[in-house]
Amino acid sequence: MSTPTIGLFGTCGNSRWREPFVAAYRAEGIPFFDPQLPPGTWTPGCVAEENRHLAEDDLVLFPVTHESPGLGSLGEVGFCALQAIRANRFRQMVFLIDPECLDPEATEAIRVESNRARRLVRSKIEAEARHWHNIHLVETLDTMLSLSLRLWRIAVEMGAIGADRRA
Numbered sequence: 001m002s003t004p005t006i007g008l009f010g011t012c013g014n015s016r017w018r019e020p021f022v023a024a025y026r027a028e029g030i031p032f033f034d035p036q037l038p039p040g041t042w043t044p045g046c047v048a049e050e051n052r053h054l055a056e057d058d059l060v061l062f063p064v065t066h067e068s069p070g071l072g073s074l075g076e077v078g079f080c081a082l083q084a085i086r087a088n089r090f091r092q093m094v095f096l097i098d099p100e101c102l103d104p105e106a107t108e109a110i111r112v113e114s115n116r117a118r119r120l121v122r123s124k125i126e127a128e129a130r131h132w133h134n135i136h137l138v139e140t141l142d143t144m145l146s147l148s149l150r151l152w153r154i155a156v157e158m159g160a161i162g163a164d165r166r167a
Helices: 018-028 045-056 071-086 108-129 141-158
Strands: 006-008 059-064 092-097 135-138
Touching: 006 018, 018 141, 059 071, 059 141, 071 092, 071 108, 092 108, 092 141, 108 135, 135 141
Parallel strands: 006 059, 059 092, 092 135
Antiparallel strands: none
16 A cells, blocks of 8 residues: 555646645645656656556645646546546545636647637536535645645544545
8 A cells, every 4th residue: 555645746847836835735744746847757667656646646736727728637537526426425526627828939829729728628627516526626736735734634534544545
């Protein structure tokens, strides 16, 4: 069994969205997994570790920010929601889908496709969040951070963190 962990997935690249999350988790002593690696440190072996965390972490955060088209991340969202529902009813998934790609390096065609995909994925998450207690959709990174801390504390108090809870 793996160590109870918060997984910080979603937008990578030059994004700095993880910094306040990492600082807060370190201050609280909460273990986390950050798949964002320094340049030149990624190896093919990192894929297996990232996939394991995506499938097993007790709390998975998945923001798709406006900073990049996020087409790969948007594709992963469905996998995450499916994992939350099927694999472990105690796992929590928190999504943020910024409504618009504002990446200045993306072509107009890519921004249009990204914005279309964002609307589609967001509508699916909204629908699932109405039916499942462990899928959450938030509007801001601040809300994501505060919700993640609250969910973590509740899970620890209930003894739900780290136990084998497959149902």
